[in-house]
Structure formats: structure tokens, C-alpha cells
Amino acid sequence: PALVHLGTLIVQDDTQPGTALFVDLEAFGLLSIDAGDRPAVAADIVRAMAASLAASPVGETLRMVTHDLGIETHLGNLNAESAETIDAAIDCAAAALGSTPIAIGGRRTFELRARGVGGEAWEPVIIMSAATLHDQSAVHDLVAVSRNGGRGLAAVLIGPIDGAELQLIADADGW
Numbered sequence: 001p002a003l004v005h006l007g008t009l010i011v012q013d014d015t016q017p018g019t020a021l022f023v024d025l026e027a028f029g030l031l032s033i034d035a036g037d038r039p040a041v042a043a044d045i046v047r048a049m050a051a052s053l054a055a056s057p058v059g060e061t062l063r064m065v066t067h068d069l070g071i072e073t074h075l076g077n078l079n080a081e082s083a084e085t086i087d088a089a090i091d092c093a094a095a096a097l098g099s100t101p102i103a104i105g106g107r108r109t110f111e112l113r114a115r116g117v118g119g120e121a122w123e124p125v126i127i128m129s130a131a132t133l134h135d136q137s138a139v140h141d142l143v144a145v146s147r148n149g150g151r152g153l154a155a156v157l158i159g160p161i162d163g164a165e166l167q168l169i170a171d172a173d174g175w
Contacts, residue, residue, distance in 0.1 A: 001062045002026040002124050002154055004049045006168065007175065023166065025049075025154035026124040029146035032161035034169045041170070042158040043130040047073050049156060050128040054080050063096045065089045067129040086129055086157075087138040090145075093125040097152050127155040134159065 002025040008018035025031060035042035046069065053064055054077040064080040066073060067089045074080035083089035127142070134157065143163035146153050157164070168175050 001058055002053065002126050003056070003058060004052050010174070025126055025156065026152070027149045028166040029149035029151070029154055030143060030161065030164045031154070031156045031166045031168065032164035033156065033158050034160045034167060035158070036170050038170065039132045039158060045168070046128055046130045046156055046158060051075055053126060061123045063093070063123070063125040065092045065096070065125065065127050067127070068131040069128060086131065086134055086142070089127045089129065090138060090142055093127050093153055096125045124152050124154055129155070129157050132158050
């Protein structure tokens, strides 16, 4: 349900057409977007991913908590809400997850969804932040609770984040 389109993979020699790259955010847990000296570009990527999740028919049951993004990125999705700080976003996500981390008992939510275990949907909560400065203790907590992905929580943050399972890093030729 947390599938987003990150772009197109291009083969270096340009002999083959590009391939669309889709990523399940929950499978990775934490995605950091490091655009170097172009943080506005990173914010645009986060904004596009948030709007994509809000509009996705596949993700209609996931919860999304945004921080430092305009309400328009929610596209009227009733399962999306805004938080004033990243710490508040984490608290909101924890409340939405409820007992999921305990109930899954170390299993991955993908497995639980596929098997229909417990009559639950096991839908994830995604935190999307376009802030370029972060409270380091909150980021440390977010890294810890999202480590290894697949546990019901994912986050997308701007900047180089130590411990991020997936990193999108700009260079001279692309990402």
C-alpha cells in the first residue's frame, strides 16, 4: 500500500529504455532524500510522494502523517493528517499503529497481509517530512523504530540521515 514511483532507471550506455522504479516505503522503513545544496528539490520530491500516496487507490487504507507540507498534499484524503513537529508526527504515527508492533511478533506486515492473519489489514503509517532541519533525538528515535522496515511504519526525511535503510542521493548525473 505504500508503493511510490521514485523515477526511471537509466542504463549508463543508453542502449536500453529506462525502467520505472517503484519502492514500497514500508519495506525499507526510512528513506532519506539528500539533494545536497538543493533542498527545495528534495522538498518537491517529498511533496510529490505524499500526494501520490494520498491519491493512490492501493494506499487508501494507509495512514499518512505529514510535517512541513501544505495541506494540499493530502488531496482531501481523510487518512492523512498534519503534525507541527517531527516529534508530534512520530507520536501521531505511534497512536495510529497502536498495538501493531507487539501483535506482529517480529513478522513482517507484508506476510501478515498476504496470509490474512488475525482479520486485520495491517496497513502501514507513513511519515512524510519536507523539513530540512530535524530534532536529532526525534530522528534517532525514528531510525530506531523503523529499522529494517516491514513493521508497519515508514518515513521519508530530507537530508543525509545516518541509519536510513534507503537513501536517494543527488549527483551530477541524476540520483
